[in-house]
Each structure stands twice: as C-alpha cells, then as structure tokens.
Amino acid sequence: MLRHDLPASLVVFLVAVPLSLGISVASGAPLAAGLVAAVVGGIVAGALGGSVVQVSGPAAGLSLVVAELVQVYGWRATCMITLMAGVLQLLLGMFRVARAALAVSPAVVHGMLAGVGIVIALAQLHIVLGGQPQRSALENLLELPEQIINNHAHGVAAGVLTIVVLLVWTRLPKLKVVPAPLAALVIASLTAVALGWDITKVDLTGGFGSAAGPLWPKGDWHAIVGAVVLVAVLAGVESLLTCVAADRMHDGPRADLDRELTAQGAANLISGTLGGLPISGVVVRTTTNVRAGARSRWSAVLHGMWVLLATLAFASIIGLIPLEALAALLLFIGVKMVNLGNAKDLSGHGEMPIYFVTMGAVVVIGLAEGIVIGLGLAAIIALRRLTWVSVEVQQHAGRWRIAVTGSLTFLGVPRLSEALRTIPTGAPVDLDLHVDFMDHAAFETLHAWRLEHERTGGTVDIDELHDDWYSAAANGTRVYPAKSPPQLDRWYLPWAYRRGAADPVSEDLLTGTREYHRRTAPLVQPLLTRLARKQTPSHLFITCADSRIVPSLITASGPGDLFTVRNIGNLVPRYGSAPLDDSVAAAVEYAVKVLGVRTITVCGHSGCGAMVALLGEAPELPSVQRWLRHGRQSLARFVAESPGEEIGPLDRLCRTNVLQQLDNLRTYPMVEGLERAGELELTAMYFDIGTARVHALSEEEPLSPVPELRTG
Structure with missing residues (x-):
C-alpha cells in the first residue's frame, strides 16, 4: 500500500505548503498558523477520518470568516473559537447527525465558495499591485483603478510572474510532476533573489512558536456563540461534501460521515489549542491525492508529517518567498473558486438563481448574510416545487375532462377555482386526480364544486390515479399523513383505454405526445441531457x-x-x-x-x-x-x-x-x-x-x- 501512498503524500505535501501559507495571509493570521493546520489536518483528521483519501487542512472558503474574527476578537481569541468549534463538531459527530449536513443545498455551498473566491481575489489583487486591501469587496473594486495606475514596484513584478507561471505550467505536460503552485513560488522567489528585487518576504523565523495559543474572547457572548456555530457548521459541511465527492473519485471503502465529522472536530480542537487555523476537508488536496494514486489514509498522514519536517528544517528557505507571490497564488485560487461548471450543472435543475444570489450576497453584504439569503431562496424554490399543481381542462364531443397533477394545497386553490368555473352547468365531467397531496382547503373547494355541479344536473366521475386523497376525505376516513412517492400516469395503457369513446383515433399520436411533454418530459429531461x-x-x-x-x-x-x-x-x-x-x-x-x-x-x-x-x-x-x-x-x-x-x-x-x-x-x-x-x-x-x-x-x-x- 505504501508504494502508492508514499509518492502521493509527497505530491500533496508540495501542494499543501504554498496553499497553507497563502490562506494564512488571506485570513490575517500568523503564517505559521496555516502550517499548523496543515500538519494537524493531515495527521489527526487523516488518521481518524471516515474517508481513506480525503486530505484536510486550512481551507480558502473559511478565510473570510477567520479574517473577520481576527479583526473583531484578535488572533488568539480566534484560536479559542476554533477550539470550541472543534468541540461542537465532536458532539455532533458522536450524536451521528452528519447526514443532516447533506440537506444543505449544493447550490448554496457552491455559490458561497464562488463569492468567497471573488472577495479573496479582489483583496489579494491589491497586494499583488503593491497596495493594501480595503474593508469590503466593493471598496476593493472601486480602489482598483488607482492601484493599477500608481503602483509599479518590484512586488508587482513578483506577483505578475507568479500568475504567469501558474497559467503556463498546467499547459506543459512534461512539467506536471511538479505542482504548479510550488513551481510558481520557487520561480518567483529565485527571480526576486537573483535580480535583487525589493519585496516583502515571508517571516517564519519563529517557526511554529510564532503561532500563539488560545485566549478566551472578550465581547458579547451571543456573537461568540454564533461565531463558534458558524465555523463548526461551515467547516463541517465543506468537509462532508468533499467526503461525498471523494467517494466518486475512487473505488476503495466508502466514507463514514459521522466518523469524518468527529475527526474534523478533534483536528479543530487540537489546531485551535496549538494556534492553527480552522480545518476542513479540502477539495484541491483531496483531488490531488486521488489523482496521485493514494490508496489509504497513510497518504494524508504522511503529507502532514512532511509539512512538519519541512517547517522545522527549512524555515529559512520558506522565508525567501515574496508575500506578493503568495497573494498572487491566492488571487489565482480565488478566481478558480468561481467555478461556472458548477453553475451549468445546477441550471438543469433550476437552481442557478440560488448559486448567483448566494454568490452576489456574499460579495456585497457578507459571508453569513449571503449564506442565510441563499438558504432562504433555496427553501422558497423547494416550497414552490413541492406545492406545484397543474390544472388542465379539455373538451371532446360534449364531455369535459379535468386533469389535476401535483400537490393540491391552498396555494393552488385559485388556479383550481378558475379552471372549475369554465365548466358549463349540467355538463358531464371526468375528473382525473393525479395528486400526491391534498390539504383541507383544496378538498373543500373541490367537494363544494362537485356537489353544486351535480345539484344542477351535471355528472362528475372522479378517477384518482395516485392515492385516494379525495375519497378518503369525502368518506371521513384518516388521510395519509405524508406524501407518497410519485408515479407516472398509467403510461403503459394503450390509447384506447385512456381516451373517451367519441375521441377520434387520428388524434391519438398527437394527444400522446402532448401527454408526454406535460408529464414525462420534465422527469426524463435531465437524464436525456446527459445521454445526448x-x-x-x-x-x-x-x-x-x-x-x-x-x-x-x-x-x-x-x-x-x-x-x-x-x-x-x-x-x-x-x-x-x-x-x-x-x-x-x-x-x-x-x-x-x-x-x-x-x-x-x-x-x-x-x-x-x-x-x-x-x-x-x-x-x-x-x-x-x-x-x-x-x-x-x-x-x-x-x-x-x-x-x-x-x-x-x-x-x-x-x-x-x-x-x-x-x-x-x-x-x-x-x-x-x-x-x-x-x-x-x-x-x-x-x-x-x-x-x-x-x-x-x-x-x-x-x-x-x-x-x-x-x-x-
């Protein structure tokens, strides 16, 4: 097993070091904090986690939260918040609630990450251009023209060189053995030393000792509790979604999500105690791990050990890296986080608005507010789908057919009433109810109309093609407490069994096609899109x-x-x-x-x-x-x-x-x-x-x- 895991761990290690340093910069934390989180995430989460291939460490998606916490409470208090978030994750894992995290709409998660990516990119662009980031993404955007016009220092050259290497490196197949982030930082550092550029260098003279331990945060305890919950939930959800994605990348044992959440809690508890950043499962490192051939959790554990040894032995060499180059790396990562491929995948399910609204709210308002707005929109769209109802009225040779499909609730009563008013007095009516739920308001509307229509000489033949919601309510028997699984509308029956006696045979094909478009096409369209x-x-x-x-x-x-x-x-x-x-x-x-x-x-x-x-x-x-x-x-x-x-x-x-x-x-x-x-x-x-x-x-x-x- 080690013959696969050992080389994979080295590849992940080469990716993890520059990313961990960059995330420390974006978080406003000591540079060593990112390396501490990488070590603890690799060794602790790797050894205890529920996935054999997932690699954990500091994540760019959490950097905005950490940066805000550092500004409000200071770095050491932020470490205590990380520690307490780890305790909360441990409790959640022990109570086996990890699956509940998967109920969060992926559109919200992807939109949040895209918004975080934009905020990171705009902030780090100012550092690349030799300036200082502003307090918000909008201010960064407004100040950008002045930065571009007025700053042309050596640091700008180092940042631009880093971005150029990152763009070109992946297009050179023979050089892909060396990860692009490592290559970009090495080239930028060597060029800066060779040309004597005046740049700001990484300061790791204190090694791990520069990552101070936790102190109790001072301030409103409601806000502190909210911060703990936010860090625990964001890190936990990102870890579990990465865990699920990792299962699709390999053929080994499937992940135990509750064990993974418990391991993440232990890792965050230890990272906060040692002065490290919050930890979560990271998609980039996990994907790199799988592609490098990892077979077991030993790859993640070994990568953490390599980070530990490199920091202890080569702190002076790491100190040659220009901060502008790290900012350029983060800029590149931020842009990559805006993954339009995810938005395209969501479009087939009608969830693209959730993605873009969440992304925009994170950029304009803030991370927590953006997540709440995204979740609210996702809930509204889900409610709309759950309460969707279709009411169609057709007339053939003096006989009327009303087809009601979907969930018949009080929200659909206006549409139902409008359709029922179109039926002439005394007409014979076939009422097809293909509903998976009917509430009392809808039943009363339908039942009152039926009684009135029959009183005036009409007939109403009711055929319930799904569950007997109407007949159960009309007979006073117990109505089903929950929605039952949807079924197609007797698609297997020949046309002759579904049409009225007076319907012309020549219209069967067109009628069947319309039935397909109305009922079946929306169900099979996502599948056929993939097969097209x-x-x-x-x-x-x-x-x-x-x-x-x-x-x-x-x-x-x-x-x-x-x-x-x-x-x-x-x-x-x-x-x-x-x-x-x-x-x-x-x-x-x-x-x-x-x-x-x-x-x-x-x-x-x-x-x-x-x-x-x-x-x-x-x-x-x-x-x-x-x-x-x-x-x-x-x-x-x-x-x-x-x-x-x-x-x-x-x-x-x-x-x-x-x-x-x-x-x-x-x-x-x-x-x-x-x-x-x-x-x-x-x-x-x-x-x-x-x-x-x-x-x-x-x-x-x-x-x-x-x-x-x-x-x-």
Whole structure:
C-alpha cells in the first residue's frame, strides 16, 4: 500500500505548503498558523477520518470568516473559537447527525465558495499591485483603478510572474510532476533573489512558536456563540461534501460521515489549542491525492508529517518567498473558486438563481448574510416545487375532462377555482386526480364544486390515479399523513383505454405526445441531457415488430439501455443468405463493433403471425413472403424435433424460431469469434402475451421463467 501512498503524500505535501501559507495571509493570521493546520489536518483528521483519501487542512472558503474574527476578537481569541468549534463538531459527530449536513443545498455551498473566491481575489489583487486591501469587496473594486495606475514596484513584478507561471505550467505536460503552485513560488522567489528585487518576504523565523495559543474572547457572548456555530457548521459541511465527492473519485471503502465529522472536530480542537487555523476537508488536496494514486489514509498522514519536517528544517528557505507571490497564488485560487461548471450543472435543475444570489450576497453584504439569503431562496424554490399543481381542462364531443397533477394545497386553490368555473352547468365531467397531496382547503373547494355541479344536473366521475386523497376525505376516513412517492400516469395503457369513446383515433399520436411533454418530459429531461452526446447500450435486443411487445416494459429498461432491432418474426438472416437483406446485419455489425455491446438477445412471443405464416397460412403479400424465407431454418428445425411437450404447434414453432436465430447469429464471423473468446453472450427470451410472463430459452430448458426478485 505504501508504494502508492508514499509518492502521493509527497505530491500533496508540495501542494499543501504554498496553499497553507497563502490562506494564512488571506485570513490575517500568523503564517505559521496555516502550517499548523496543515500538519494537524493531515495527521489527526487523516488518521481518524471516515474517508481513506480525503486530505484536510486550512481551507480558502473559511478565510473570510477567520479574517473577520481576527479583526473583531484578535488572533488568539480566534484560536479559542476554533477550539470550541472543534468541540461542537465532536458532539455532533458522536450524536451521528452528519447526514443532516447533506440537506444543505449544493447550490448554496457552491455559490458561497464562488463569492468567497471573488472577495479573496479582489483583496489579494491589491497586494499583488503593491497596495493594501480595503474593508469590503466593493471598496476593493472601486480602489482598483488607482492601484493599477500608481503602483509599479518590484512586488508587482513578483506577483505578475507568479500568475504567469501558474497559467503556463498546467499547459506543459512534461512539467506536471511538479505542482504548479510550488513551481510558481520557487520561480518567483529565485527571480526576486537573483535580480535583487525589493519585496516583502515571508517571516517564519519563529517557526511554529510564532503561532500563539488560545485566549478566551472578550465581547458579547451571543456573537461568540454564533461565531463558534458558524465555523463548526461551515467547516463541517465543506468537509462532508468533499467526503461525498471523494467517494466518486475512487473505488476503495466508502466514507463514514459521522466518523469524518468527529475527526474534523478533534483536528479543530487540537489546531485551535496549538494556534492553527480552522480545518476542513479540502477539495484541491483531496483531488490531488486521488489523482496521485493514494490508496489509504497513510497518504494524508504522511503529507502532514512532511509539512512538519519541512517547517522545522527549512524555515529559512520558506522565508525567501515574496508575500506578493503568495497573494498572487491566492488571487489565482480565488478566481478558480468561481467555478461556472458548477453553475451549468445546477441550471438543469433550476437552481442557478440560488448559486448567483448566494454568490452576489456574499460579495456585497457578507459571508453569513449571503449564506442565510441563499438558504432562504433555496427553501422558497423547494416550497414552490413541492406545492406545484397543474390544472388542465379539455373538451371532446360534449364531455369535459379535468386533469389535476401535483400537490393540491391552498396555494393552488385559485388556479383550481378558475379552471372549475369554465365548466358549463349540467355538463358531464371526468375528473382525473393525479395528486400526491391534498390539504383541507383544496378538498373543500373541490367537494363544494362537485356537489353544486351535480345539484344542477351535471355528472362528475372522479378517477384518482395516485392515492385516494379525495375519497378518503369525502368518506371521513384518516388521510395519509405524508406524501407518497410519485408515479407516472398509467403510461403503459394503450390509447384506447385512456381516451373517451367519441375521441377520434387520428388524434391519438398527437394527444400522446402532448401527454408526454406535460408529464414525462420534465422527469426524463435531465437524464436525456446527459445521454445526448453518446449512447452506450449494453444489449442488442432483437424482437418482433408485433405492437403488443414493448421492450422497455418487459425488461424494465430505460433510455440508453437497449439497442433495438424489430422486424416481422424477430428473424436474423444467415450470413450471406439470399434474398440479401443488410438491415439486420448492419445493426449487428454496428452494435458489436461500434457500440461494444456485450449481450445479444433474441426475444420471440406467443401467437406470432410470422410463425402462423410459416406453418402454411402465408398471406398474399409478396414482400412478406420473401422476408419469411429467412425463417426456413426455423421451420426445418421444428419439423425435425419431436413435440415432447403438451403445447400446440404454433407456440412450439415460436420458441424454436428464437433458438434458431441464435444459431443464425453465430454464422456471422465477428459474432462467432467474440462469443468463443467470451466477450459476447447470446441469449434467448420468450414473452407469453396472455400471461404477461417473460421466459428464458435454452437448448437444455426450452422454457424456464425468469427468476423473480424476492425481498424480505
């Protein structure tokens, strides 16, 4: 294991040192405080944490909170707040509430980090340009033109050089072995020494001794408690979200979130005691760790040890780093924190406003206020979705249909009442309720209208397609206490079972399409968006064109699962057979060579009309008769076999035909070669329409049911 973790720990160490120093600068803390947090985060959180690959340390996302605390209470009091935040995290971890942190909208978290990134970038830009950051992001922005015009000192050159190296380094593949932050600081430092630039250098002469211990903060205890909770929650949420993201990056053991939160609490308690910055799981270091090949928690622990040794042994060398170069590094990190890719991912779920509102509020108002505003907006949007209701009214041949979909609460009563007023007095009405919740106000509105409509000669037929919310309330029985899982509106039923008797058949397709757009498209759109660029089906599914066979229904498959070929009789022409027909061969060739399917399934069914024709009842259809020549082998096999089973000749031929098509597939050299090599599997299925059962076919067992999934 160490042969993977040791080199990975060195890579993370090279990334952690410059970032820890930079975050100390942004936080207004002693430079050694960031290194203390890196050591403690690596050793303590790494050894005790719930994730085997997560790397913890000082995080840029917490720097604004720390900077404000340092200004209000001073550095040593901030250390005490960090210590108490660690105690709170320990308690939360022991009470196993870590999963609750995942209820925070990722849009708020990403928006908060983006806002913090902008604030950091604007503040550090002033240091790069040789000036001093102002008290707020807006003031920094207003003062920026003057800084650009008036400051052209050596420190500016060091900062600009650092940014140039950071931008160029990642574009040079052969140099990626050395992390870009380390390379940028080394080059800027060596250039400053060689050219004798007048710069401000990092002061680590006191080593870890310069990181003073905690003192009790003075001030309003309400504000102090609020600060402790803010640090604990922000650090905890960022750690747990990073933990969840880390699980997607590796194939090792899954993370224990409660253990991770407890470990973060222990690390913050120790870091605050030793005079270090607050600690959380860090995405940049964790991603670097996984990409470097880490397999266990030893990588994080070793990286902390390397930081400790480097600080003790090479403090004088670290002291050569220009502060302007560290500011440039933080500027670069701040810009990278504004990840528009996250905003794009959120757009498909309608959460982009949360992202930008949170980001803007953090920049303009403040971190805590921005988070509260973001959470409030997320709650409003969630409430709106939970109470969404659709009321549609249609009229065909004098009969009216009202379809109510969603959550029918008092918020939807105005829309419902408006729709009900459009129904003429005395008209027959079909009321379809596809609601997952109905409150008392909505029930009273609906029930009063129904009674009045029936009193004036109308009829109301109510069909509840979901739960019986209306009938339960009307009968005075207990209404379900919570919303039940949503279901689609009987999508599996044929059109004839869903339309009114007088509805024209010609409108079925358009009506079905409108139904799809209204109900199904919003549900499948996020999935299809991900599948739009490429298909990766696992099966080639060859079945009959019979309208009663619905492949996705009988296999419970979804978009992207099955590459489907349908023809009369689910036939596969033999390789090179006459009459020539390349349609099936082209599909097999494309599925195997381009899509890389691992299974080809031929699925037949009971009562197949093509098999009826092969038994001697062929219709006078020339094209059909030519196509059915590809079924001669099936007929010959059927004649050669003894009946053996108490089934009719038609069903026996339908099953024999499926097995014969597997033999026909094996006449294709590419199929035969892949099957022999174990890279392709051929399977046979048979669907009994009358019983709605799917069976597996084989030479040994001509008909065996597909095993059912059992629970309990």
